[in-house]
Amino acid sequence: MTAPSATVEGSGRTPIAAHRETLGRRLLGAVATPGGGVFVLTGLLLLAVILSNPSFGEPGSLIRFVGRTAPIAIAAIGQYFVIVSGEFDLSMGAVVTTQVVMAGNLIGQDDGRVVPVLLLMLVVGAFIGVVNGVLTTLLKVPSFIVTLGTMLALSGLVLYWTGGAATGNPADSFRQIGRGGIEDVPVLEVIPYPALILLAVATAAVVLMRRPFGRTLIGAGDNPEAARLAGSSLWWLKTRAFVLSSLAATVAGIILVGYAGVHPSVGRGYEFTAITAVVLGGVVLGGGRGWVLSAAAGAFALELLFTLLNFRGVESTWRDTVQGVIIIAAVAFAGRAWQAGRRPSRSRSGAATAPPDPSTTTAPDPGTVKGES
Amino acid sequence: MSAARTARRRTPLTSTGIVFIVLALVVVVGALLTASAGRNFFSTGNLSTILTGTSVLGFIAIGQTLVILAGSLDLSVPFVTSLSSLVAGGIMAGQTSNVAAGVFMALAVCAVIGLVNGLVVSLLDVHGFMATLGMGLIISGYLASNYQGSHGSAPRSFRLVGATRIGPVPISVLIMLGCAVLAILMLRRTRIGHHLYAVGGDRSVARLSGVRTAPPVIVVHVLSSVLAGMAGLLLLARLSVGSPTIGSQGGYDLMSIAAVVLGGTLLAGGKGNILGTLGGVAIFAVLDNVMSVMSVNPFLKDVIRGLVIVVAVAVYARRDAHPRLARFDKPSLTDSVVQEAR
Numbered sequence: 001m002t003a004p005s006a007t008v009e010g011s012g013r014t015p016i017a018a019h020r021e022t023l024g025r026r027l028l029g030a031v032a033t034p035g036g037g038v039f040v041l042t043g044l045l046l047l048a049v050i051l052s053n054p055s056f057g058e059p060g061s062l063i064r065f066v067g068r069t070a071p072i073a074i075a076a077i078g079q080y081f082v083i084v085s086g087e088f089d090l091s092m093g094a095v096v097t098t099q100v101v102m103a104g105n106l107i108g109q110d111d112g113r114v115v116p117v118l119l120l121m122l123v124v125g126a127f128i129g130v131v132n133g134v135l136t137t138l139l140k141v142p143s144f145i146v147t148l149g150t151m152l153a154l155s156g157l158v159l160y161w162t163g164g165a166a167t168g169n170p171a172d173s174f175r176q177i178g179r180g181g182i183e184d185v186p187v188l189e190v191i192p193y194p195a196l197i198l199l200a201v202a203t204a205a206v207v208l209m210r211r212p213f214g215r216t217l218i219g220a221g222d223n224p225e226a227a228r229l230a231g232s233s234l235w236w237l238k239t240r241a242f243v244l245s246s247l248a249a250t251v252a253g254i255i256l257v258g259y260a261g262v263h264p265s266v267g268r269g270y271e272f273t274a275i276t277a278v279v280l281g282g283v284v285l286g287g288g289r290g291w292v293l294s295a296a297a298g299a300f301a302l303e304l305l306f307t308l309l310n311f312r313g314v315e316s317t318w319r320d321t322v323q324g325v326i327i328i329a330a331v332a333f334a335g336r337a338w339q340a341g342r343r344p345s346r347s348r349s350g351a352a353t354a355p356p357d358p359s360t361t362t363a364p365d366p367g368t369v370k371g372e373s
Numbered sequence: 374m375s376a377a378r379t380a381r382r383r384t385p386l387t388s389t390g391i392v393f394i395v396l397a398l399v400v401v402v403g404a405l406l407t408a409s410a411g412r413n414f415f416s417t418g419n420l421s422t423i424l425t426g427t428s429v430l431g432f433i434a435i436g437q438t439l440v441i442l443a444g445s446l447d448l449s450v451p452f453v454t455s456l457s458s459l460v461a462g463g464i465m466a467g468q469t470s471n472v473a474a475g476v477f478m479a480l481a482v483c484a485v486i487g488l489v490n491g492l493v494v495s496l497l498d499v500h501g502f503m504a505t506l507g508m509g510l511i512i513s514g515y516l517a518s519n520y521q522g523s524h525g526s527a528p529r530s531f532r533l534v535g536a537t538r539i540g541p542v543p544i545s546v547l548i549m550l551g552c553a554v555l556a557i558l559m560l561r562r563t564r565i566g567h568h569l570y571a572v573g574g575d576r577s578v579a580r581l582s583g584v585r586t587a588p589p590v591i592v593v594h595v596l597s598s599v600l601a602g603m604a605g606l607l608l609l610a611r612l613s614v615g616s617p618t619i620g621s622q623g624g625y626d627l628m629s630i631a632a633v634v635l636g637g638t639l640l641a642g643g644k645g646n647i648l649g650t651l652g653g654v655a656i657f658a659v660l661d662n663v664m665s666v667m668s669v670n671p672f673l674k675d676v677i678r679g680l681v682i683v684v685a686v687a688v689y690a691r692r693d694a695h696p697r698l699a700r701f702d703k704p705s706l707t708d709s710v711v712q713e714a715r
Contacts, residue, residue: 090627139687142640148627149683156675164672272506285500321514327507332497 034282034334035294041280042297045304052311060189065307067181067192071252071259073299074198075270076277077205078248080295081241083278086221086287087136087143089245092274094154095128096267099253101158104168104262114174118254125250126243128154133239143242151271158264166263178258194255198296201251205292208244214292217241221287276327277302282334302326388637388645391689392652399656403663410666419662421541426658428545430628431651432604434636435549435556436597437629438650442560443593444573444642445494445501449486449509450601450629451620456512457483457605462525462615469528480602486512487598491591509626516617523614535610545607550651552600557647565589574643601625631682632657637689656685 030036050057056065075092082089099121106117132150136143162168181192208214220227220237228234253267260266275285281298283290305326309319404414413419433450440447457479464475486508493504537544560566569589571579580586601620608619630640636653638645660681664674 135683135687141683141686142634144640145631145634145686146683148631149679152675152679152682154679156672156677156679160670160672160676276506279503285502315518317517318514320510320517324507324510324512324514327503327510328493328497328499331499331503331507332493335498 034330035289035291036282038281038294038297038301042301042304045301045308049304049308049311052308056307056311059187063188063191063195065303066198067194068259069300069303070192070194070198071255072270072273072277072303073296074201074248074255075252075274076281076295076299077201077292078245078252079271079274079278080205080281080283080290080292081217081244081248082143083275083283083285084221084287084290084292085217085238085241086224087238087241088147088275089132089242090144090147090271091128091132091150091154092245092249093267093270093272094151094158095125095246095249096253096256096270097264098128098154098158098267099125099250100257100260100262100266101162101168101264103170103174103254103257105161106168107170107174108168109171111171111173114171118174121250121254122247125246129243129246130239132246133242134235136242137235137238147271155264162264164264166261168262170257170262175258178255180258194258197251197255201248202293202296209292213237213240218288221289223288273302274299276323279327279334280330284334388689389649389652392635392637392649392656395685395688396652396656396659399659403659406663407666412666414663417541419666421538421543423655423658423662424541424546425543426661427651427654428543428549429604429607429623430625430632430657431546431549431654432552432600432607433625433629434632434650434654435553435647436593436600438633438636438638438645438647439556439560439569439593440501440597441630441633441638441640442573442642442645443569443590444576445505445590445594446630447490447505447594447597447601448502448626449490449505449512450597450604451623451625452509452512452516453483453486453598453601454605454608454620454623454625455516455615455617456486457602458609458612458619459516459520459524459615459617461606462523462527462609465525465527465531467526467528469530472528472531475531476606479606480599483598483602483605484595487595488591490598491594494594495587495590513621520617523612523616525609525615527609527613532610532613535607545610548603548607552603553647553651556596560647565592569593570643572643573641628657635682635685656681 031040055061075096079089079092102121102124103117106120107113128150132143132146135141135146177193177197181190181195183190185191209217216227216232217237219230220232220234224234227237249267249270252270256266277299278290278295279285279298280301281290281294281296283295283298302323305322306319309322310316314322400414407414407419433454437447437450460482461475461479464478465471490501490505490508493499493508494501497504499507534544534548539547560569565588568579568584569592571582571584572586572589576586604625605615605620609615612619632653633645633650634640634653635656636645636649636651638649657678660678661674664677669677
């Protein structure tokens with residue numbers, strides 16, 4: 001389901017079974033999996049939005065839409081690392097809030113403080129990730145509970161600090177990261193910085209997932225015991241995934257300062273939206289399956305859906321309901337498609353009578369299994 | 374040394390035991406802190422406040438325990454709670470004659486929601502986390518679209534359920550404990566209870582052993598929603614109006630899961646019990662009470678709650694990290710002799 005791998009063909013090794021097909025067939029096969037299907041879904045939704053409001057299809061407004069969606073897409077990419085390794089990160093929304101409030105209160109109107117505070121925010125983000133990761137892996141507390149605890153603690157601290165009201169207003173130069181863009185571009189009019197940041201994050205994520213780290217991370221999510229026996233250090237692997245997730249939340253927070261301003265409720269519900277986007281992208285809760293760009297595409301599909309509902313004049317209060325129906329339908333569909341897509345040759349020969357594939361039915365439940373078990 | 378090890382293995386401290394030791398510790402520390410603030414922790418009024426604090430979360434946590442034992446999760450409870458309070462409040466409309474109808478309708482609506490959850494989880498194979506998150510969103514959209522503020526009203530006769538107490542024990546807590554006893558009986562004495570543990574422990578093994586895996590999952594989801602509905606009725610009795618935000622304000626979804634895990638139930642399912650959950654709920658109630666008495670900043674309360682959850686779970690999470698691998702332990706001397714003899 002990934003792009004053709006030149007290294008395998010170039011080095012003269014026998015390509016693995018999935019790579020023997022022609023490029024066209026492989027692409028078709030990839031689209032049939034939930035991870036590929038989300039791109040088709042995104043395309044269809046985009047078409048529907050443009051049909052209801054043709055001005056949305058202009059390059060200028062499209063690129064602005066990409067900029068608007070960037071924070072949630074970046075959060076989804078971060079959440080992907082954690083989910084694919086078989087864990088959960090519920091603290092994401094609280095991290096976003098913490099970073100936004102920190103930026104608002106520490107930078108103030110002083111341009112000289114932008115860079116130091118930016119570095120401090122990244123350090124704080126990485127530290128939260130390390131705490132989440134170490135508690136999950138070394139103390140063997142389920143990640144669901146660890147990140148729930150971090151969420152309560154962080155949001156409590158932020159509310160205590162701010163008194164629950166919107167406080168602080170960072171310098172305009174800092175807000176430009178979320179608001180501004182490169183002006184006077186020929187076709188697009190403007191390229192928002194968030195879109196560029198998203199591009200950079202997505203590229204880095206794809207590279208990371210093709211490196212040994214990414215490969216072992218997926219392996220650890222699919223079968224932690226096998227990954228451990230193969231010699232990978234599980235605690236360090238998963239801790240890095242949590243750090244990446246918190247850092248992604250930090251970047252999303254930096255962008256949101258420009259968009260939404262400083263308020264303690266800015267990141268509320270971000271974790272569930274990010275998890276929804278990841279699952280919509282066909283990534284399996286419990287780990288071991290899914291592609292990182294599909295998670296980002298899931299975020300775009302979700303935002304396009306909301307845009308479509310807006311243009312269709314559906315009351316915003318029904319947004320939640322539609323989102324709920326979509327989630328259930330997407331997961332129900334994805335579960336079947338992964339099972340059908342994994343063994344194409346055997347699916348025809350009486351899959352109904354054969355006992356369920358043990359590797360799919362006994363997969364550990366997401367975040368419910370402790371650290372390394 | 375090996376003798377000592379086997380002896381320790383034979384009389385293990387169960388996780389429920391640890392929960393109640395932690396609870397006792399929290400009570401002692403709480404009593405000392407309360408005394409230092411010049412108040413009596415064990416006064417009738419204070420005990421009754423603590424017990425009242427356990428009732429709403431208690432109902433929801435009992436249901437959540439059942440669902441988690443089956444290897445699923447229920448994130449839709451806060452919205453079910455709100456919906457139940459609104460439905461019952463709307464039907465009662467302040468008339469004593471409508472109480473029975475209101476209670477029945479509210480619980481029936483909840484049962485249907487739970488049935489849908491159960492069917493989606495067991496038949497469509499959607500993970501409980503996503504299925505109930507989706508169901509929660511669906512209900513939340515319905516609530517936001519149809520109710521702008523509080524709605525309906527409870528008659529005085531129904532409000533008495535929330536206010537009456539026998540000695541220091543409120544009636545609502547007795548009802549909650551009654552539900553807990555019924556749930557324990559179901560887990561210990563009925564076929565579906567045993568199947569529940571089997572399905573939660575390992576679904577495919579249960580299936581290969583001839584257990585039908587769908588019915589227990591459906592039943593626990595129905596029970597969880599009905600218990601969340603009862604929590605909604607209790608909140609209606611206390612506030613005398615139904616409210617569309619009462620459930621989500623309480624954060625009952627995540628707090629009930631935290632209470633269940635605090636009570637020693639494995640989040641992966643198949644291991645745990647109701648008694649531990651009640652201990653977990655009591656720990657939260659005592660903690661809240663002590664923090665109120667000490668007049669801790671309300672925002673810092675969340676910080677302390679978060680820390681307690683993580684620390685308490687860390688204490689015994691290390692113990693049974695590989696609960697199902699015990700039988701593969703190094704065989705004892707007698708075992709190896711038996712093996713050799715064969």
